[in-house]
Amino acid sequence: MSTVSENLPIRSISQEVTNRSSIYAVCFCFLFSIAPHFLHLPVWVSLIVVVSLVWRCLQNHGKIRELPKWLLIPLVLFGGVGVFAEYWTVVGRDAGLALLTVMASFKFLESRRHRDVLILVFLCYFLIATHFLFSQSIFTAVLMFATLIVITATLVIINRRDENIVVAEILPTSARLVMLSIPLMLILFVLVPRVPGPLWGVSNNQRGGITGLSDHMSPGKISNLILSNEVAFRVDFEKEIPASSRLYWRGPVMALYNGYRWSQSRRQVLNRFNLTVAEPPVKYTVTLEPHGEHWLLALDIPTKLAADSVITEDFQLISKKKINDLVRYSMESRMAYVVGTDETLAYRELTLEYPQKTNLRTIAFGKSLAERYQRSEDIIDEVLTMFREQEYVYTLQPPALGDDSVDEFLFGTRRGFCEHYAGSFALIMRAAGIPARIVTGYQGGEYNNVGNYLIVRQSDAHAWTEIWIENRGWIRVDPTAAVSPSRIEQGIDNALSEEGSSFRIRNRNPIFGNLLYSWDNLQHSWNDWVINYDQRKQQNFLSKLEIGIDSWSDMIFTLVTSLVAVTGLFWFVVWYRERPPRPQAYEILFNRLLKKLAKQGIQKKSAEDTRAFLRRVSEQGFVQSEQLAKIVELYNRIKYGRSGLSSRALDDMRNLINSIQP
Amino acid sequence: MFSVSLPSPIRRYFDTWFDNHNPPSRSAILLHNRRLYILPTGFGYLFAIMLLLLFFAAINYQNSMAFVLTFMLTSLGIISLWHTHKNLLGITVKLQIPRPVFCGEYCEFKFEVSHSNNSKRYAIGIQYANLPPVYLKLEREGSTEIKLKIPTMRRGQFKPAGITVFTRYPTGLFHAWGWLKFDLPILIYPRPSTSVKLEQSMIEQYDGQTSTSTIEGDDFAGLREHREGESLRHISWKAYAQGKGLLTKTFQGHARPSLWIDWQRLREGSLEDRLSLMAALVLAAESEEQKYGLRLPGTVIEQDYGNAHKHTCLQALAIFSQSDTNQELELEHG
Numbered sequence: 001m002s003t004v005s006e007n008l009p010i011r012s013i014s015q016e017v018t019n020r021s022s023i024y025a026v027c028f029c030f031l032f033s034i035a036p037h038f039l040h041l042p043v044w045v046s047l048i049v050v051v052s053l054v055w056r057c058l059q060n061h062g063k064i065r066e067l068p069k070w071l072l073i074p075l076v077l078f079g080g081v082g083v084f085a086e087y088w089t090v091v092g093r094d095a096g097l098a099l100l101t102v103m104a105s106f107k108f109l110e111s112r113r114h115r116d117v118l119i120l121v122f123l124c125y126f127l128i129a130t131h132f133l134f135s136q137s138i139f140t141a142v143l144m145f146a147t148l149i150v151i152t153a154t155l156v157i158i159n160r161r162d163e164n165i166v167v168a169e170i171l172p173t174s175a176r177l178v179m180l181s182i183p184l185m186l187i188l189f190v191l192v193p194r195v196p197g198p199l200w201g202v203s204n205n206q207r208g209g210i211t212g213l214s215d216h217m218s219p220g221k222i223s224n225l226i227l228s229n230e231v232a233f234r235v236d237f238e239k240e241i242p243a244s245s246r247l248y249w250r251g252p253v254m255a256l257y258n259g260y261r262w263s264q265s266r267r268q269v270l271n272r273f274n275l276t277v278a279e280p281p282v283k284y285t286v287t288l289e290p291h292g293e294h295w296l297l298a299l300d301i302p303t304k305l306a307a308d309s310v311i312t313e314d315f316q317l318i319s320k321k322k323i324n325d326l327v328r329y330s331m332e333s334r335m336a337y338v339v340g341t342d343e344t345l346a347y348r349e350l351t352l353e354y355p356q357k358t359n360l361r362t363i364a365f366g367k368s369l370a371e372r373y374q375r376s377e378d379i380i381d382e383v384l385t386m387f388r389e390q391e392y393v394y395t396l397q398p399p400a401l402g403d404d405s406v407d408e409f410l411f412g413t414r415r416g417f418c419e420h421y422a423g424s425f426a427l428i429m430r431a432a433g434i435p436a437r438i439v440t441g442y443q444g445g446e447y448n449n450v451g452n453y454l455i456v457r458q459s460d461a462h463a464w465t466e467i468w469i470e471n472r473g474w475i476r477v478d479p480t481a482a483v484s485p486s487r488i489e490q491g492i493d494n495a496l497s498e499e500g501s502s503f504r505i506r507n508r509n510p511i512f513g514n515l516l517y518s519w520d521n522l523q524h525s526w527n528d529w530v531i532n533y534d535q536r537k538q539q540n541f542l543s544k545l546e547i548g549i550d551s552w553s554d555m556i557f558t559l560v561t562s563l564v565a566v567t568g569l570f571w572f573v574v575w576y577r578e579r580p581p582r583p584q585a586y587e588i589l590f591n592r593l594l595k596k597l598a599k600q601g602i603q604k605k606s607a608e609d610t611r612a613f614l615r616r617v618s619e620q621g622f623v624q625s626e627q628l629a630k631i632v633e634l635y636n637r638i639k640y641g642r643s644g645l646s647s648r649a650l651d652d653m654r655n656l657i658n659s660i661q662p
Numbered sequence: 663m664f665s666v667s668l669p670s671p672i673r674r675y676f677d678t679w680f681d682n683h684n685p686p687s688r689s690a691i692l693l694h695n696r697r698l699y700i701l702p703t704g705f706g707y708l709f710a711i712m713l714l715l716l717f718f719a720a721i722n723y724q725n726s727m728a729f730v731l732t733f734m735l736t737s738l739g740i741i742s743l744w745h746t747h748k749n750l751l752g753i754t755v756k757l758q759i760p761r762p763v764f765c766g767e768y769c770e771f772k773f774e775v776s777h778s779n780n781s782k783r784y785a786i787g788i789q790y791a792n793l794p795p796v797y798l799k800l801e802r803e804g805s806t807e808i809k810l811k812i813p814t815m816r817r818g819q820f821k822p823a824g825i826t827v828f829t830r831y832p833t834g835l836f837h838a839w840g841w842l843k844f845d846l847p848i849l850i851y852p853r854p855s856t857s858v859k860l861e862q863s864m865i866e867q868y869d870g871q872t873s874t875s876t877i878e879g880d881d882f883a884g885l886r887e888h889r890e891g892e893s894l895r896h897i898s899w900k901a902y903a904q905g906k907g908l909l910t911k912t913f914q915g916h917a918r919p920s921l922w923i924d925w926q927r928l929r930e931g932s933l934e935d936r937l938s939l940m941a942a943l944v945l946a947a948e949s950e951e952q953k954y955g956l957r958l959p960g961t962v963i964e965q966d967y968g969n970a971h972k973h974t975c976l977q978a979l980a981i982f983s984q985s986d987t988n989q990e991l992e993l994e995h996g
Contacts, residue, residue, distance in 0.1 A: 014704060016794070118705050118834060122712055125735060129716055132727035141727060148734065152833070159834040161785045161797045173832060177741055184737035189730060197724045325724070531726045567740065574748050577781075 014115040021165045022158040023060045026117045027053045027108065029154040033124040033147050034101060036131055036140075042086050045098050048079070052105035067109045075106050093133050100127075117158055124151045136326070136531050138523060149174050183566055190542075191559040193552050194535040212291035213251045213440055217463060218261035219405055222440070223396050223417040226492065228458035231289055232442060233297055234524050235454040238283035244444045245488045246335055248300045248464065248476065249456060251441035253314040255347075257430075259355035260405060262423060262438045267312040275303065276338040287328045287527050294318050296329065297441060297456075300476065301339055304332035313347070314437070315339070328532045340473035343435075348468060351435035354427055359406040362424065366431020376434050376469045383428055384482040387421065390414070394421075394484035394495055418487075421479040422463040435468035439476070444491045450514060451521030459492055585650055586638045593631065593657045624660055631656050686843035690756040690774075693827065693840040700747050706835040709739060742833035749829045750786065750838045753777045753800070757822075757844045762973070762980070764941070765853040768811040771822065776805030785831040791824040817937065817980050820848040851976040852934065854942035885909040921947065922965070923975075924957040937979050944979070948972045958982055 031053055038046045058064045079102035080090065087095035104123050111117055128144050128151075153174035157165050212232065214221060233249075254262035281303060288297060296309055296317040305311060306329030308320045319327070354363065369379045386392075393415045401408045406424045409416050416424075422438055429436035443462035445454040464478040481488040487495035533541075542549040549558055594604055597617065604613045614632045618625035634653040683696055691697070702710070713736055720728035756774040763769045773788060780802050789795035790812050798806045814820070821844075828839035885898055887909065901909045923943045928936045940956070947954040948967065955965035956975045961982070963975055 119708075122705075122709060126712060126716070129719060129725075129728050129731050132725050132731065133723065136725065136727045141730075144727075144731070148731075152738065155834060156832045159785055159831045160799075161787075162799065177738060177745065177832065178734075180741045181734055181737035184740060185730065185733040188733035188736060192729075192733070194729075195721050198722045199718060200722060530730070533726050533729075534724060570741075570744060574744050577779075 014113070014118070016114045017112050018114045018117050018158060019161070019163050020060050021163055022114075022117050022154075023111070024057060025154040025157040025165070026111070026120050027057050027060075029124050029151050030104065030108070030120060032150045033127045036143065037097065037101065037127075040094070040134065041098055041101060044082065045101055048102055049105045052108050056108045056111070069110065072106060072110055075109075076103065079103060079106060093130075097130050100130075114158070118155075121151060121155050121158065124154070138526050141526075141530075145178070149178050152177055180570070184563065187559065187562050187566060189533070190538075191555055191562065193555050194533075194538050196535050212293070212458065213295070213461060215252055215293070216261050216263040217254055217419050217423070217438055217440055219398070219401055219409070219416070219420055219423065222419045222461050222463055223398070225461045226396060226417070226459045230458050231520075231523075232291075232456050232458050232460070233286050233288040234527070235287075235445065235456065236285045236452075237454070238285075241447060241454055242282060242299075242335060244491060245481075247444050247454075248439075248462075248478075249297045249442040249445075249460075250300050250302070250315065250317070250439060251295055251297055252439075253312075253316050253466075254438040254440065255314070255351050257354055257427065259358040260403075262426075265314075265350060267314050267316070269310045269318075270313055270315075273311075273315075273339065274342060275301075275334065277303075277334045278336040279334060281332045281334055283330070283332050285328060285330045287326065287524065287532070288323060290324050290326060292322060292324060294320075294322060296323070296327075298331050299333035299335065301334055301337050302331060303334050306331060326527055326531045328528065338473050340468065341471060343468055343473065348435045351437050351468065352430050352433065354430045359404050359427060361404075361407045362410055362427055363431040365410070366428040369428070370432040376467065379429070379432050379434065380467060380477055383425060384477075384479060387425075387479055387482040392416075392421075392483050394418075394480065394487060418480045419463045421483055422465050425477070425479040426465045429465070429467055437466050439464055439466055443478075443488065446491070448517045448520055448524075450517040451524055453521075453524060455520060584639075586635060586653060589650070589653055589657055590635065593660060596657075596660050627656050627659060680841075681843075684841050684843055686845040690754050691840075691842055691844075693750055693753045693755070695751070697840045698747060698750055698838055699840070700743065700836050700838040702835060703830060703837045706739070706837075709735075709835050713739070738833070739835055742835050745832050746829060746836040746838045748781075749783055749831050750827065750840065752779050753783065753786065753827065755788075755827055755842055757825075757842070757846060759846050760848055762849040762851055762976070763814060764851045765814050765817045767814060769814050769820070769848070769850070771810040771812055771825075772807060773810065774805060774807050775800065775827075778803050783829075783831075785829055787828050787830075789824075789826050789828065790822070795828070814850045817850045817852040817934070818983075819981060820850045821845075822848065849977055849980045851980045852937040852941040854945050855935070855938045856942070921952060922955045922957055923947070925959060926957065937982060941976060941979050944972060944975045 031049070034049055038049075055064065055067070059066055080099065083095055083099045083102060084090055086098065089095045090099050100123075104120065107116070107120060107123075111120060124147075128147055131140055131144055134140075149171065153167075153170045156170050156174050156177075160170075213225070252264055253267075255265040256263045282299060284299070286297060286306075296306055296319050298306075298317045301315050302311060302317050306317065306319070309329070310318050310320070312318060317331075356363070369382060373379045373382065391414055394417070395415050396417060398409075398416045398420060399413045401413070406427050409420050410424050426436040426438055440461070440463045442456045442460040443464075444460050445456040446460075447453075448455055462478075462480070464476060464480065466474045467477050468474050478488060484495045529537075542555065549555055597604075602617055602622070614628055614635075618628040618632075622628060631653060634649050634656070638649050638653070713732055716728060716732040716735070719725075720732055754776050756776075758772045758774070760769050760771055771790070775786065775788070775798060777783060777800055782802055782804075783800040785797055785799065787795035787797050788808060788810060790810050793810075793812070796808050796810060798808050800806055810825075812822070823843070825842040825844070826839045827842060828837060830837050885901060887907075898909045901907075923940050925936065925940070928939055930936075931939070944954065944956070948969075948971075951967065953965045953967050954975075956963040956978060958978060961978050963971075963978060
């Protein structure tokens, strides 16, 4: 017989109005989740976030009235139009994020119910993922881990349905939930079969503000890059690392010169090329940080292609996709080679061109060299000797140069960086009738003894020249080596030590050097194991484990089994900790006594207190009433006394009970 | 949770199965594993959809950290399943026998919720049917008392059916609950009709005077307001002198008139109307401090008065059932 009529309002639990502390918690949680995006969101979007949250909190505090509902529609429209005006789209990473942020901020203004705040919390979870579209570094991961704890704590606060929240009580609860999730997450991460993407078109987001090489070179271009201490790429060598002076990492090659800047020429893709080699190949794996362009870095001269890449006529390794994410590729290079002896006439002519109206002194100097020497090698030697013996200075802070930049540098300031030396050298060569081009890239690197790999930073950026000589092909000539041999042999730090700049971990921080190398090693492993854990890596790793996970079905089988095992283990722990308390030892002894008495026909009444029962029995003239009285006394002492004293008393009690005649 | 109506054989099977797993209790119900149920909430499903979206986004952008996040949240979901279940496990709910009320009044259910585990429990809701739930929390090995006010709509033996203890703590992704079935003698008295006077004709058999007053008697019982037509002899002039107005002295004694509240005499209205009227008469007679008896088909309660007698009569009215009337009707026709 039901006593509740059907016309009572059916109230879903999620329809209930949430409490004040939940609102504050969600506001804080959203701010925490979105704050790192303030760096790249338009200022007005960040302002909307802050204003909305402050408004909602004040409203929660009872200081201001709720915003009228009708006002939300124009606000939402304004937000949408604003985002469109900013990006000219509403999809894609940046515009999508801005739109989501604006709409979520407005959602806060009308959120009162349990349902609304829960949806906002889910949105915060989703926001974590958007951060990974910008960065996947360890730092981001740690920050997002903290965010995960904050969001989960908010969820706990909302579901506590209690106005009095002690944050110090909530955070450990949330942290425990998140920590307990880690083992299962690891299983899923390793074993869920990875599908190669993308599933739908991914717009190539411009990665603004990334430092790296450029597709052109002018004075000051590379010296700016040198100031950045960021890692360009890391290299694991299969065998020993070659000498630093031999590590020329080939990047964009520039053959076009307009009198001020060098830029890349359009070059065909090579299918095969003639190569004479003298040494066995060097094998290594490069983990390249994203730079937003197509080129890949490889040691001079690459003889094997990385996956999804091609090689051009000027021996540049080009990726088919833009490097917007970290990539890892295995390479093979030959470090002693003869290449390009069959270079086309058209290209040789291209690499002889220069504007006739600027840098006249340099051109005249080049032409005079051509008249004085027959052999190209002599001309090269002459110029290098000039750099070496005259007052040329290798410096990061060269004076500014005017229109005839090479003239001013060569015959005036004589202070320059690698691009000055390479650029002027190449121009002199061309004027002297020797085909010459600029190669940019990196030179050297820093050895990490903790992880046994090489770190190449932006500060290792370098420019050198390649000269074409009949029968010898393209030969690398590095004029910087003539000016500052230590730059090539010992690296940028030693070459610039007088200027006080330092890029090497060891030099910057002699005390914590190893610690910093360990940190860099951690980043390297992170890149290798987390960021680059794709289908290929997964297959390699699982088959290397040699427990017979070779196919998808094996993977799924292992996945399910390990999930069930871990879940079962956790379940058991929960059950074990929450099981009903076992009867105390003295209660068990007591029951034994009761059974003995029952055999003699002395029954305990069901409602009777055990002590009262025993007292009654002894008062009734039970034969061993003395022992019974002692038992009662011990029982009281154990049950109500201090816990530490009970073990001896328990033994006594056991002996006494054993002495009771059955 | 579900408002889907199942075909009756399946429903019956389910009900039997359910009753076997959730036997009604006279005292306390311990929520152990077999009594607990757990299903995702609407938000749980929403969360799952979000995870799916994240997973596809991770594949699409080949973003490893997005995979990590997806798997982390999946694990969080699984973990919170255990926690939600654990939050309710081992809780004992005890319902004290509620005091009988009249139909239409709120019946107050007093629950004692306790547990003996070394963990705190939060946001445990107790809900009656679809009334707003009441939430409570439990300290370590703690216990709490809470009251639910349940509106009553029908007189009679009241079996509280739809009491659930539930929780969604800590994440709100899962709804764990246990059904509480109590086999307690809870009675709902008929709703007493309003503005009923004893003078009405449906009261049969007065012993002695037709007056309703009890001013004739041996023992002084107290004072009450003077009514028009009463003898001035019984007015307490002492009280009048004290400025308390006209008060009549009342007496208890042999002269107390007694009456019968008889089913047969109340012909008008439906069964429930008649019972309501009788309940009202019982209350009126009790407040008038008269002796009264109750005659129902198949039941006769001898004349008496006092609180216990009142409840006996009201109980008889509460449990009086249709089948008895049918018999009576048959008899009349026969």
